[in-house]
Amino acid sequence: MFQHSPLVRSSHFSPPESTDTHGMKQDSVVRIAAVGDLHCSFISPEFLRTVCDEMKERADVVVLCGDLTHHGNPEEANTLLECLQIFSCPVLAVLGNHDHEHGKADIIRQILEEAGIIILDGTSHTINGVDFIGVKGFGGGFGDYALQPWGEAIMKEFVQETQQEARKFEAALRQSTNTHRVAILHYSPIRETVEGEAKEIIPFLGSSMFEEALMHYPVNVVFHGHAHHGKMEGRTSNHIPVWNVAMPLLHRTNPAMLPFFVHTLKLATPIDHHET
Ligand SMILES: [Fe+2]
Numbered sequence: 001m002f003q004h005s006p007l008v009r010s011s012h013f014s015p016p017e018s019t020d021t022h023g024m025k026q027d028s029v030v031r032i033a034a035v036g037d038l039h040c041s042f043i044s045p046e047f048l049r050t051v052c053d054e055m056k057e058r059a060d061v062v063v064l065c066g067d068l069t070h071h072g073n074p075e076e077a078n079t080l081l082e083c084l085q086i087f088s089c090p091v092l093a094v095l096g097n098h099d100h101e102h103g104k105a106d107i108i109r110q111i112l113e114e115a116g117i118i119i120l121d122g123t124s125h126t127i128n129g130v131d132f133i134g135v136k137g138f139g140g141g142f143g144d145y146a147l148q149p150w151g152e153a154i155m156k157e158f159v160q161e162t163q164q165e166a167r168k169f170e171a172a173l174r175q176s177t178n179t180h181r182v183a184i185l186h187y188s189p190i191r192e193t194v195e196g197e198a199k200e201i202i203p204f205l206g207s208s209m210f211e212e213a214l215m216h217y218p219v220n221v222v223f224h225g226h227a228h229h230g231k232m233e234g235r236t237s238n239h240i241p242v243w244n245v246a247m248p249l250l251h252r253t254n255p256a257m258l259p260f261f262v263h264t265l266k267l268a269t270p271i272d273h274h275e276t
């Protein structure tokens with residue numbers, strides 16, 4: 001799907017409202033380059049290297065929203081690492097469901113962490129006064145149709161996994177003390193950015209429990225992946241911008257651009273979760 005296509009010419013995909021750095025001092029903004037679902041090595045390492053080369057020029061911080069590997073093999077993590085090692089700026093990541101496929105998520109995490117990648121798992125990391133709070137997340141569905149912990153034990157276990165991830169996320173948000181906060185997930189916290197996927201799989205793409213945490217503890221912006229056929233942009237009920245940065249979605253949205261997303265966080269602007 002992601003061979004190095006001649007259609008891929010240059011630059012990143014970024015809508016106008018997120019790129020207005022003109023006239024602003026460099027130290028008044030943090031440029032966050034975000035992408036999820038790199039699926040190394042299903043997506044070719046050569047292509048990923050091209051993407052990373054361009055991201056390097058555009059980013060103060062790189063954010064990776066899970067599914068870093070395709071089969072969850074440590075070999076894939078090592079291959080990805082060869083692409084990521086060009087970054088001199090901080091690289092933060094959450095793992096995704098694919099990174100768990102072979103039961104070796106801990107090894108993948110260790111490989112990446114030993115190379116300096118910051119893996120967030122219900123934890124936060126501060127860069128230039130901005131707290132980056134990340135968790136993998138899980139499914140369960142949205143709103144009135146969310147799965148409930150009721151009936152068979154296995155159904156309860158499924159929901160308990162979501163609850164556990166949401167509790168980790170909320171605890172990290174609660175402990176965050178900086179004025180500027182960025183949330184990173186693999187699964188979506190809202191239904192809006194998974195719209196476009198088959199209705200049958202929507203409950204497996206995210207959960208409103210993560211939105212509830214964001215209602216209590218707002219952030220400036222949320223990035224997630226996982227929904228390859230979803231929609232790029234949405235908002236939580238309290239109007240926090242949510243960006244689905246799954247690489248296949250970015251690629252499909254604008255095949256002429258390299259598939260990553262740049263959000264310019266203006267440090268002079270406090271969290272405004274009521275903006276429309
Ligand atoms: Fe994915």
Ligand SMILES: [Fe+2]
Nearest residue numbers: 067096097226
């Ligand atoms: Fe995924």
